[in-house]
Amino acid sequence: MLIGLLTAVAASICYGTGSVLQAVGSRKSARREAVAAGVTQHGGPNLSSTAKAAMTWEFIVGTILDFVGFGLGALAARLLPLFLSQTVISANLVITAVLSVRLLGIRLTRAEWTSIGVVCSALVLLASAAGPEGGGHTPIATHWWLLVISVLLMVGGTVVVRLLGARAAILAGLLSGLGFGALGVGVRVLNGIDPFDLGALLSDPALYAILVAGIGGMYLHTVALQIGSVNGATAALVVGETVLPGMIGVLWLGDSSRAGFAWMAILGFVLAVAGAVAVAWFGAPEAHGAEPEPESESGSESGSESGSESESESESESGSQEPRPEELTPVPWPPAH
Numbered sequence: 312m313l314i315g316l317l318t319a320v321a322a323s324i325c326y327g328t329g330s331v332l333q334a335v336g337s338r339k340s341a342r343r344e345a346v347a348a349g350v351t352q353h354g355g356p357n358l359s360s361t362a363k364a365a366m367t368w369e370f371i372v373g374t375i376l377d378f379v380g381f382g383l384g385a386l387a388a389r390l391l392p393l394f395l396s397q398t399v400i401s402a403n404l405v406i407t408a409v410l411s412v413r414l415l416g417i418r419l420t421r422a423e424w425t426s427i428g429v430v431c432s433a434l435v436l437l438a439s440a441a442g443p444e445g446g447g448h449t450p451i452a453t454h455w456w457l458l459v460i461s462v463l464l465m466v467g468g469t470v471v472v473r474l475l476g477a478r479a480a481i482l483a484g485l486l487s488g489l490g491f492g493a494l495g496v497g498v499r500v501l502n503g504i505d506p507f508d509l510g511a512l513l514s515d516p517a518l519y520a521i522l523v524a525g526i527g528g529m530y531l532h533t534v535a536l537q538i539g540s541v542n543g544a545t546a547a548l549v550v551g552e553t554v555l556p557g558m559i560g561v562l563w564l565g566d567s568s569r570a571g572f573a574w575m576a577i578l579g580f581v582l583a584v585a586g587a588v589a590v591a592w593f594g595a596p597e598a599h600g601a602e603p604e605p606e607s608e609s610g611s612e613s614g615s616e617s618g619s620e621s622e623s624e625s626e627s628e629s630g631s632q633e634p635r636p637e638e639l640t641p642v643p644w645p646p647a648h
Contacts, residue, residue, distance in 0.1 A: 315390030319399035325380030327406025329373035336370030392566035394557030395441035429586030436579030465527025480539020488551020490528025546590035
C-alpha cells in the first residue's frame, strides 16, 4: 500500500507540473497563431494550431512529465483501488494552481483558493474511505466495451468541442478526464501483465482502449488549455478521471471502501464535484481581468499617424510595451491582436 501511495503522489507531481508547462506552451503558440487565423469557424483552435502548440519546448517538457506520470499512475492503478489511486493522482490540481501563480502570472482569488481547498479535502475523504483493491480479472467482452466507449468519447467529444469552439473549455477538460479515467480502468484490467504474456497483451482490446483514451485525452486537454482557464480545465479533468473510474472499480472490479465509511465516500464525491465546478467557475478568464483592451491596436495606428513629439507617449498609446507576466493569463479564443 505504501509503495502504491508514493507512486501515486509522484505521478500527481509530474502531471501537475506538466499541465502548467503545457499551458505556457499552448498560450504562446495561441498568441502567435491568432494572426494567422489558426481557428475554426466556431472560434476554437484548429488541428494545425494545436499541433504547433505541441512543438514549443515548454509543451514538450510538459509532455515528457506526462509520460512519466502515466507510467507511475499505471503502476499505482495496479497497486491501489482505483478510487484511491485516481484521487491521489488528481491532487495535481494543487500543483497546477501553485505553479500557475509562478509561471502563468495568474493571481488566484480567495474564492479559488477556497474551492481548491474543498477539492483537496474531498479527495482526502475519498482516499480515507478506501479499502482493499479488487482483482482485475474481467470477461473479455468488458474489454471490448471499454474500447468502444473510449472511441465514442474521444472521437465524438472532439467533434463536439470543435463545434462549440471557445465555449468548450470545461467540456474539453471533462472529456479529457474521462479519457484518462478510461485509461486507468484499461490498465487495471489489462491482460498479459502478471505474468507477462506478449500474445495475450497484444490481443487484448483493453490495450487499444488505453491508446485511444490516452491520445484522445491528451489532445482534448491541449485544446482545453488553449481556450480556457488552466485551473478550470484541470478541475473538470479531475472530476472526469476520478469519479467514474472510482465507481467502476467499486461496482465491477471489486474495489471496496472501509467498513462503515461509505458515508465518507459519498460526502467526498459530492464535495469533489461541487469544489471542482467552483474552481472552474471562479477560474474563468474574465475573473482575472485578462480581457485584452480592444483599443490597443487602434491606439497603435493613431500614435504612428499623428507623429507625437514624445517617443514614450507613443509607446504608451500603442500598447507596445514588453509583455508582463499578467499577459500570460488565460484569454478567450482567439486572443485579440
